[in-house]
Amino acid sequence: MAFPALTSYNNTMISEQELQQLVESISLESFSRPFLHQAKINRRLKTTGGRYQLSDHHLEFNPLFLKEENLHYLPGIIKHELVHYHLHLAGLGYQHKDRDFKLLLQKVGGSRYAPRLEGNKRSRWHYRCRQCGQDYWRQRQVNVKKYFCGRCRGKLKKIAGPLAK
Ligand SMILES: [Zn+2]
Ligand SMILES: [Zn+2]
Incomplete structure (x- = not known):
């Protein structure tokens, strides 16, 4: 059976460059510190909204949350990843279990988990x-x-x- 080619689905999605700018501005606004590394789209991310790469400090984001209809989740996801980022660079507890992580996440209002895409x-x-x-x-x-x-x-x-x- 052929899979009907579907192009009508809303494919509007922000670009990697726009993502980078968004991460930089949220970093300055919510953390008062610059984001000096790269924000990338990772199509292989499945169950998480984003990921912080310890080795080279870049952030990866799930393209599902860059789509127009899910964009409202993105600031919370970006804040979550930036909490990992800034705490790790500052030599503080950057893991989910760490007190530093929990406190800063709460302070900036980051997402705790990858949002559920309910209603979508x-x-x-x-x-x-x-x-x-x-x-x-x-x-x-x-x-x-x-x-x-x-x-x-x-x-x-x-x-x-x-x-x-
Ligand atoms: Zn094909
Ligand atoms: Zn995390």
């Missing part, structure tokens, strides 16, 4: 064509043995979902 069930399941890279977003889980890409008839792989579980 359409984007819960994310598939990508192994051959042409076409993305598909579906409300329900898809049998990838039965359905294939509507563009090139390639096989699909599951990228993410369900985030809202």
